Amino acid sequence: MKYDVVIIGGGPAGLSAALAVRKEGIDSILIIERDDKLGGILNQCIHNGFGLHTFKEELTGPEYACRYIEKVLEEKIEYKLNCMVIGISDDRKVTYVSKEDGLCTVEAKAVILAMGCRERPRGALNIAGFRPAGIYSAGTAQRLMNIEGYKVGNEVVILGSGDIGLIMARRMTLEGAKVKCVAEVMPYSGGLKRNIVQCLNDYDIPLFLSHTVIDIKGKERVESVVIAQVDENRKPIPGTEKEYKCDTLLLSVGLLPENELSKLANVELSRVTNGPVVSDSFETNVEGIFACGNVLHVHDLVDYVSSEADLAGTYAAKYVKNQKGDREYLDVEARDGVRYTVPQKIDVKNMEDRIIVRFRVSNEFRGKSIVVEADGKEIRRVKKRVLAPGEMEQLFLNKAELEGVKKLCVCLKESV
């Protein structure tokens, strides 16, 4: 089978990308989804707060997904469920398996990677202790509660203040569990401010910053966890240990873009984002392979995923129609408190008049400004009261100001 555009992943990124491709007039599109329904992780995010930017209203995850799914159905875009992609080649042959189709290879003029991300497991932190039942990543617990409908635990400690962990603190409380505390190893929260307020403060759940779990007790099911304060090197401080009796430990300790397939296609990955390195058209180093959403870099808001994927879909469609010619890239350097940017490089000659650059900072900063320098000259300065790694930042760049530029950088500087 041959398609113009094959999209891997039917979550928010894949759906939005598909609609954008269709809007460009391309008919031959295939979305390949591994789950039994479209919508991706949104299906288990039954809390509200989605869509404030996109639809100017507060939707739940499934409602937000539904808006896109309905349009995909209206547009009669072809999709396959329960299909797992097991291989992509750099000449854009995509191989998947499923119960219905067996093992199948499809060819595409353009591929859009939209596989999303996964949670970091306990092992990634090397937490000492036993390995009993009752240790869940927050998303797994969310699935067990919201999709399967089961009670995951009665007394809970949460490690990590990522957004899913905060959401689950509230969710488990509402289902009658006692959430004893949230421990965060960093001196600042990893989640959105609004989630700290609405999910912890409103329910009197304490948040211990600069604390981590140093021991897990209980041979078969979790019986307690020991939490300790950490020093500036994130090493536990002796004498600060506190033991919390609980049957469940939830981990919300970071998300990792899921790029195993990208590697098979020889897509270059960023060591900072763990996602592909892309240009302003969201194209990876492999011609005709594009990426968007959480597989590219982890987002806070699904609204941003949708708008990013919309752009990626548009560019992929344009690529199919025009097979864009020579590319000449200007690298975007991220430094002095800026961890990375997406895109990492800009094709100034072919770029749109105005593009959006998204990034995260490496620490909590106060009184700093976001600065863009072109060939050493400041072309943008935005004053910020507070900057935090948990909140994605963005700025716009204009083609006019980048023409002829040899060196471009985004950084933080003291506000004046």
Add this chain to the structure above:
Amino acid sequence: MILMKYDVIVIGGGVTGCAILRELSKYDLSVALLEKEEDVCSGTSKANSAIIHAGYDAENGTLKAKLNVRGSELTKQLAKDLNFGYRNNGSFVVCFDEGDRPGLEKLYERGVKNGVKGLEIIEGDKAREMEPNLSKNVVAVLYAPSAAIVCPFEMTIALGENAVENGAKVFLNTKVTDIKRKDDGFIINDEFECKAIVNAAGMYGDVIHNLVCDEKIELTPRKGDYCLFDRECGDLVKHTIFQLPSKFGKGVLVAPTAHGNMLIGPSATDISDKEGNNTTIEDLDMIIDKAKLSVDNIPFNKVITSFCGLRARPKGDDFVINEAADGFFDAIGIESPGLSSAPAIGEYVGDMVTARLGAKKKENFKETRDGLKKLNKMNYEERGKLIKENPLYGNIICRCEEISEGEIVDAIHSVIPATSLDAVKRRVRAGMGRCQGGFCSPKVMAILARELNIPFEDVRKNNAESPMVYGKLGQDDEI
């Protein structure tokens, strides 16, 4: 009460017990194995270095030396016959100081005496050509080309299943708490009767021994912590890299695993709790520091899990394998190189027991076992064909290790059935990958519930005390 009668009962379903069971199943005997957990391979056999040692460590003349070298030879063929993961990757023992060279030479000589083939001392630079990430500080290496790595889960399960295919019985969830002597044998738990007992109870070998024998013994748990790395790091080293051994064992190793991950560890700390298989910050820090000495560029941010195993350490330095009382055979104190020796321990104990009972070899012993299908090891064509035959092979459940529903169903209904999440994981690796079951565990739970015809909330991580969830939501809301 009706007793279940067997000629021989093996206590303990670790690699030692399963190897002995298989050996006994070659004879015209009725044999059974009792395992206290919900699956075989639930103790020391599931948490170790997964190494088939060449056999230069043990003192010449010991059981360890003899059984290790023999076991290493047997394992190579067994892996083919029984279909378990095995790779003959060779090992290095490294030394960092010219002053340690005599230690290396001593190991070499001991190995030659023990009958290890192909041993060679090579210089640091040559070793680094073979193993580019070997530390610059390594001055010389004892190279043992016969050393190998195995999947210890598959190996244990394969031995046990092949025994069952040859008529042996395996009783899971059966903890031995009582053994009575009768004229010509034993009664166990007032449930089983047998002529001979083989005690392969691992960490509890002393407890079982002391139920029967007047001369009491004690086994000390020696814990060892490990870190397992993402498959991405599986190529960092090709050989198993040891450091010169000390009185606390063979030191910290860095090794690839049979499934393409990388492993570092173990520590060696004596403890008192036979259930104390918890990792500790001290031990994890220690193995990380030691591993860095042997190998450069270890990506410590790629650890996907850490775990701890307990070795059952006897008072002496050797395995305890003998007829401790009439008809009661010990195969205990099986610390390293226990996994490497297991097939040879099987032979050795099998000979003792069958001689005692005057048993004869069966003619129809089936030497081989097919084992479970592994779709991700097949080419696209074979795989497509299998999915056509059974569409469940097309439904991927564990995305990290690419394991299908069909493979999980096969494991649940295999010769020794998997009835828990951990048992499924050990057989087919669902949940063994980089997300550590984050995505697949709810799905595997649903498959277990369906195939075993039990409620979802009754699915366990391992034994009965390890529930995953506590009933349906909303059940407390009754008025």
